[in-house]
Amino acid sequence: MDSREFWLADAPVDLAPLRRRVQHDRAGAFASFEGWVRDHNDGRPVLGLRYESYVALAEAEGAKVVAEARERFDLCAALCVHRIGDLAIGDMAVWVGVTAAHRGAAFDACRYIIDEIKDRVPIWKHERYADGDAGWLHPESPRGGDA
Amino acid sequence: MDSREFWLADAPVDLAPLRRRVQHDRAGAFASFEGWVRDHNDGRPVLGLRYESYVALAEAEGAKVVAEARERFDLCAALCVHRIGDLAIGDMAVWVGVTAAHRGAAFDACRYIIDEIKDRVPIWKHERYADGDAGWLHPESPRGGDA
Amino acid sequence: MSDVRVLYFASLRDAAGQGEETWTTNAADLRTLYAELRARHGFVLPVERLRVAVDGTFARWDDALQAGSEIAFIPPVSGG
C-alpha cells in the first residue's frame, strides 16, 4: 500500500483500502469528496476525457497541499488521489478523504484540499465533445471552472 | 432498495447501493460525510454507544431536512441514513451523500444536512464510558456537541 | 378528564421507568401536562429544553390537549 498522502493513479482506484488508511479510533467525522466525469461542461455534451500531468511536480505539489491541510486543521488523516489517462462519463477523477475528531475540521480540510488541487497541481483535462470537437481546458481564472 | 431519502437503519449499512443511488451522468461532484463512533467524548474514554429514536417523527423530520437541502442547493441527489441500536468504536453512525454538477453545492448541501440532522431529528445517544458510568447525551445548546 | 397516550425517550424514559403510559388529566394544554408528569416522575429537564410532538408531528406547548392523542416529549437530541 502506498504511504504517500497524494498520488496520481493511471488506473481505476479501489476505495476500500483508502478508507481503511484514514480510519482512527479518535475519528468521529469522515468527510470525502469525489470528482466524477460529467456528461457536459459549460453546456456542451462531453463523451469522455483524458488527464495529463507533469507527474513529478504534481505529486510534490499535491503532497504539499495535503500537508498544509494537516497543519491548518485538527485532523486524524487526509489523503488524495487523482486519476490520469483516459476516463469515461461517471468515472472517478479525484478522491479526497479526511478524518477528524469533529466534523467542522473534516469538512473544511476536505474543501481546502480539493480547491487547492484544482488551483495549483499541474494536471490538465482534455475533453472530447459530442460534436466531434476536442480540446484542453486552460481556465481563465483559478477556480472559475468549479466542478 | 429503499426509495426514501432519509431513514433509520437498525443494522450496519452497506454503502455500495447508496453510492449507486446518488449516481447521475450530470453529476461532477460527490460529497459525503460519515459520523463514526469515537473512542472519546469531551475527554472521557468511550467503550460504545446506543442510539434510540422516535422513529416515525425522526424519519419525517429527516426527510424534511433532505428535501430542504434539495430546494436550497442545485443537486442531482441527496440521501441520508442514520443508525439506531448498539454501535461499537469505529462503527458508522450516520452517512450523508450528495451529488451535484458542481462541488460548491455538493459540499454546502452535505454540511447543511448533517448540521440539521444533528440539530432537529429526534435521535438520542447513550454512551458507555470506560469508568463504568453511562448516560444519555442531551446537549445544552444545539450544535454544541460538534462531531 | 381526558385520557392521552404519552411517549418517553432517552433520559425521560429512564426517569419514568417506562417508554409510554396512558395518563388521565385535566391539563388544558401541553405545557401543563408536562408540568404534571414532571412532578410525577421527577424529570430533571425543564420544559424550555424540550420539544413536544402530537400524533407524530411537532406541536406548540400552548396547543390545547386533545383526548386520545399521542404526545411525545422530545429531550435535546444527540444524533449524528
Add this chain to the structure above:
Amino acid sequence: MSDVRVLYFASLRDAAGQGEETWTTNAADLRTLYAELRARHGFVLPVERLRVAVDGTFARWDDALQAGSEIAFIPPVSGG
C-alpha cells in the same frame, strides 16, 4: 550559448508537436526563453497565464537560466 531541456504539456505540447526538446539559447532568464519558444512554436498562451518550473520545482520568470536544467512551462491547470 547554453543547452536546456524543455518540457511541454497539454495545449503547449500539441502546439509544439512534441513533449520535450533540447534547446540552445542565449536567453538570460526564463521569461526570455519562453518568448523565444513561443515565437518558434506559435504558442497562444501569454507568459502571464503560465507558471514555470525548473528541475521539478516552481520557479520565477526572472530567474537566470542555468545550462543543463530541465524547464517546464505550466499552462493553466484543470485537474479535479
